[in-house]
Amino acid sequence: MWDKGWRERVWSQLDQEWDILIIGGGITGAGILRQATHAGLRVLLVEAHDFASGTSSRSSKLVHGGMRYLKNAQFKLTLESVSEREYLVRQGRGLVNRLGFLYASLRGDKMPRFVFGAGLILYDLMARQWSHRAYDTLDLRELCPPLTTPALTGGYRYFDAQTDDARLVLRLIREAVEAGGVALNYARVEHLLKTQQGQVCGAVVRDTSGESMREIEVRARLVINATGVWSDALRVALERAPRLRPLRGSHLVLPWARLPLTRAVTFLHPRDGRPVFALPWEGVVIFGTTDVDHPSELHTDPAISADEFDYLLTALQHVFPQQELTANDVLATFSGVRPVVNTGKADPSKESREHAIWEEDGLLTVCGGKLTTFRLMARDALRAARKQLGHIEFDPRRPMLNPVPETLDALTDVRLSAAQRLRLLGRYGADATRLFDADVRAELTPIASTPYLWAELRHAARAEGVVHLDDLLLRRVRIGLLLPNGGLEWMPRVRAIVQAELGWDDARWEREVQTYTQLWRRAYSFQ
Numbered sequence: 001m002w003d004k005g006w007r008e009r010v011w012s013q014l015d016q017e018w019d020i021l022i023i024g025g026g027i028t029g030a031g032i033l034r035q036a037t038h039a040g041l042r043v044l045l046v047e048a049h050d051f052a053s054g055t056s057s058r059s060s061k062l063v064h065g066g067m068r069y070l071k072n073a074q075f076k077l078t079l080e081s082v083s084e085r086e087y088l089v090r091q092g093r094g095l096v097n098r099l100g101f102l103y104a105s106l107r108g109d110k111m112p113r114f115v116f117g118a119g120l121i122l123y124d125l126m127a128r129q130w131s132h133r134a135y136d137t138l139d140l141r142e143l144c145p146p147l148t149t150p151a152l153t154g155g156y157r158y159f160d161a162q163t164d165d166a167r168l169v170l171r172l173i174r175e176a177v178e179a180g181g182v183a184l185n186y187a188r189v190e191h192l193l194k195t196q197q198g199q200v201c202g203a204v205v206r207d208t209s210g211e212s213m214r215e216i217e218v219r220a221r222l223v224i225n226a227t228g229v230w231s232d233a234l235r236v237a238l239e240r241a242p243r244l245r246p247l248r249g250s251h252l253v254l255p256w257a258r259l260p261l262t263r264a265v266t267f268l269h270p271r272d273g274r275p276v277f278a279l280p281w282e283g284v285v286i287f288g289t290t291d292v293d294h295p296s297e298l299h300t301d302p303a304i305s306a307d308e309f310d311y312l313l314t315a316l317q318h319v320f321p322q323q324e325l326t327a328n329d330v331l332a333t334f335s336g337v338r339p340v341v342n343t344g345k346a347d348p349s350k351e352s353r354e355h356a357i358w359e360e361d362g363l364l365t366v367c368g369g370k371l372t373t374f375r376l377m378a379r380d381a382l383r384a385a386r387k388q389l390g391h392i393e394f395d396p397r398r399p400m401l402n403p404v405p406e407t408l409d410a411l412t413d414v415r416l417s418a419a420q421r422l423r424l425l426g427r428y429g430a431d432a433t434r435l436f437d438a439d440v441r442a443e444l445t446p447i448a449s450t451p452y453l454w455a456e457l458r459h460a461a462r463a464e465g466v467v468h469l470d471d472l473l474l475r476r477v478r479i480g481l482l483l484p485n486g487g488l489e490w491m492p493r494v495r496a497i498v499q500a501e502l503g504w505d506d507a508r509w510e511r512e513v514q515t516y517t518q519l520w521r522r523a524y525s526f527q
């Protein structure tokens, strides 16, 4: 599908009338593309950079009800999110996995422990399963030995779920493309086209891959703005007032050996009482997040500030004192910007995370929401699309992800654990078989300490729409987040694979490494 020459083929097809043009290749756009393809519509998705390169690769990677939304009395959002979590755990085997959480209650907490317990009762009732339990201090330490803070007063165990956000987006897009949709990365909408009556009817799309300067007018019966935190840019061009409040959230990534957690741990930050999370993920621990207004330029990659770094590290040192964590333990950092609808709340964390749909001059903007609720956003978008497209035949209950077979024949003679097979099936769906092609089999070995396999890296370079090195190392196989120095030590082997698969000459390789290294230093580390 994304084999050699695919970009040329897609560019040559753009010049036709589409039913829907989706602008933005994050989770929102990917979900709408999937749902609209199910409905048999001719749909094109264009993404200015790489798929999921916006907020959708920078989340905390939770598929969750959101206990903290209960605290803000956002009951509808929590109920919907809990139900989506259950749906995705069932549908996304190997990609969306249940994760145990421990809530550590600390002396001096702004919220009494029983309030969290009451929230958990509601949470379990919403999921129709009783899975939380209270623990005293000793039991909690037994479950989580690094939890050595003398301030611990007990807590709870409960469950949510976790995913790989960028891979979830990619799987949705790939399966939609298999089913007839069209998706193109490195294709930016420069401006919208309007009819004489002033209705949006298409867009001018420019190639941003660096390989060509081409531009094309794309016409569609409906244009959907799924550009997340960038949504206002397209809306303002229609002379509409901005409605979003960009809120940055940052994370630290630590080696698992320095904070060996088998479950996630959450607690209230001693400074301001906000819930923060330490999450085991892909062999590391992610700790986050912050919630601050993001005044910076939206066209540069967001990066953690000194204050956020200090805020997060202080919390870790407070709760896990015997780990003696310092700034030197931090492998990487990453930051994302939430596309939150502005209601003018003084405290950013009190802004609602519900999604919104606005129809303005024929442009449908779908924004806000969460990774977890992408299916609901897609469903609501298609319902709203009926106004312009007329009746659309779609079944919102139809699975968003193609079912993954219990076992794939091709996997049976390969020496991988059951967990590794399931992981591959979850990430690649039916494409997992391609990892076992004769010339790739020998590379079914892990990349350093990560759960990623060299075979995945080759497959991604060969058939997953990679244009630049950061697409490969930060979003397809995420070693840029998991290895010291963004994985620079492993570049010679990466180079051998990438140059062979992507046909990059030495000069291109050098340029790509330089750009990747600069990006990593600026936005994924802390100096």
Ligand SMILES: Cc1cc2nc3c(=O)[nH]c(=O)nc-3n(C[C@H](O)[C@H](O)[C@H](O)COP(=O)(O)OP(=O)(O)OC[C@H]3O[C@@H](n4cnc5c(N)ncnc54)[C@H](O)[C@@H]3O)c2cc1C
Residues within 6 Å of the ligand: 023, 024, 025, 026, 027, 028, 029, 046, 047, 048, 049, 050, 051, 052, 053, 054, 055, 056, 057, 058, 059, 060, 061, 062, 063, 064, 187, 188, 189, 190, 226, 227, 228, 229, 230, 247, 248, 249, 250, 289, 335, 336, 337, 338, 339, 367, 368, 369, 370, 371, 372, 373
């Ligand atoms: C720190 C943080 C933690 C989070 N944690 C969670 C979590 O654990 N669980 C959860 O459910 N949710 C979480 N979220 C929320 C979730 O990540 C976002 O709601 C979601 O990713 C937004 O997706 P999106 O597709 O709307 O936006 P994006 O992913 O930003 O996608 C928009 C895309 O549009 C593209 N674009 C912009 N302008 C143009 C143009 N002119 N032409 C073409 N393309 C364009 C951008 O390049 C971008 O890729 C978190 C968010 C943050 C910031």
